[in-house]
Amino acid sequence: MLLKIAWRNIWRNRRRTLITATSIFFAVFFAIFMNSFQRGVWDNVINNVIRFYFGFVQVHQKGYWEEQSLDKTFVLTDELVNSMGSPKQVQLVVPRLESFALASHGTLTRGTLVVGIDPEKEDKLTTLASRVSQGEYLQAEDKAVLVGEGLAERLKIGLGDTLVLISQGYHGINAAGKYHIKGLLNFGSPELSNQMVYLPLKECQWFFGAENMATSLVAHVDDKFAAAKAIRQLNTELDTAAYEIIAWQQMIPEILEMKEMKDSSSKIMLWVLYLIVTFGIFGTVLMMTKERQYEFGILTSIGMNRSKLAFSVWIETVFLGLLGVLLGLLVSVPLTMYFYYNPIIVTGELAEIYEKFGIEPSLSTSIDPDLYYTQAIVVFVITSVLAIYPALKILRLKPVDAMRS
């Protein structure tokens, strides 16, 4: 009966209820839509960065991520690769051997990041082959390198030229090799373009004197949700005393910090939005309390417990808030879903900038569930807090005074 009374009460002043619910609706709608787009854009950036090189999950020898040294390589066994591939979310396990080297051509020398890869698997993970702007992609048995365009330009070399690599190999041995350039790679990011050198894994292991060894195994999974599930299982499958499992969040802390900063500024806007709505709802609660003073007096006179009456008014206020939330969700859920599955394709100069940095030129939304339920919780909290006002009035109410009002 209390629920029935509360529900019917909010329709006593239909116009006021609709105005209040509409204001909540707009707040919820804008909060969801704005957040969803913002998060979607960031997800796109993060996904691209992750897919571009890091992958969502990496496994190394324990301590490698803190101190990235060739001495922290591990033996690449079938057993280890199979264990890493055991979670159903992991579609592919991609090995890498990475270290730094000096690259020379003629009198020019530059520092480089040398990455030994399984060309076929690496292409499935990062679509590296699609970045070959000149020449050809690597084959597993090649004794050749792929070089970033920026590095090639700095060393003044081109296709078919020979690149000399000098470094310190596994356990301090000398590493030196000469490789002809099989292809040039076009990276949007200048940082990558100026320093990347790719070698087939076997050749890289030979170069660094690290036979059958790798510095990392990258798990190819669909998205961050699949990564979280895979990591949970990997923690039980792998010997975590010997290996470390690094999630994508640990690999790109700078990007996540930048995202946090942007999120903070949009949160301020959201709070302002909700503050305005709070005053709107409070206005309604204030009027409703004033108008029904008399009725509250009657109800306590006929024996309705004050706390029960206060609870009934609380339900009423929360109903009002949830009505606005429901309307907001009804509109924003399908709309954000639509833009998630049909992203806005960016064209023109903006698209070129996106592509230059290796990011898909599209703006899509995020459909993370917390985007939706957070709004419901916020409105629930606001209305619950506001409902304290009539509740206090009821608890202090004197029936005779109320009926006299």
Add this chain to the structure above:
Amino acid sequence: MKNVISVSGITKTYNPKTIPVHALQGVDLEIEQGEFTALVGPSGSGKTTLLNIIGGLDEATEGTVIINDQDITKLSDGQLIQFRKEHIGFVFQAYNLIPVLTAKENVEFVMLLQGRSQAERNKRVNELMAAVGLSDKMNNRPSQLSGGQQQRVAVARALAPKPTFILADEPTANLDSKSTANLLDMMAELNKQENITFVFSTHDQRVIDRARRVVTLEDGKIVSDDHRDV
């Protein structure tokens, strides 16, 4: 006959620290089971104040109110609410039905607060709505009823919890002659057949004419107390 209401030495002073207004000055009154009593007097004589104090809606400055051997002036606020729910039925001048509930739900509401079962509530609602002649208006909301019909529903609501007595504050003030006559007939019938005690505060001569006891107040004091046969 047993006294259901015993009021002794009741005073009520408003604004005692600033400009004191003495609404009641040492009122003593005893009402027996089954009485049909009208409290009368000019405006400001203290009728409504006395009724509110008897009903536990207002606090007396001095004196005691004993209802069914229980001194209600000693009860806490929560106990008073509970006491009113179990023992007292109220009928107000402005009907005061809950506008969002139907006539049936209004009558049922107090019983729901008492925790009565659905079957018991249904039976009682049907009986009472028949008694007040509104069986066909059960599902109407107050706004769909006339003033007289609303007041009859209010009487049914007051009777629903089977109270010891009914306090009615100017119950006919907003009714036309026909509705007043109908309402008074109905209350007189309930009084006679079910021995329910009624106490009215009223200006209305039509009510006064039907009362078997008329207590007259002036300036917060009882100036006459007439028992008569009607």
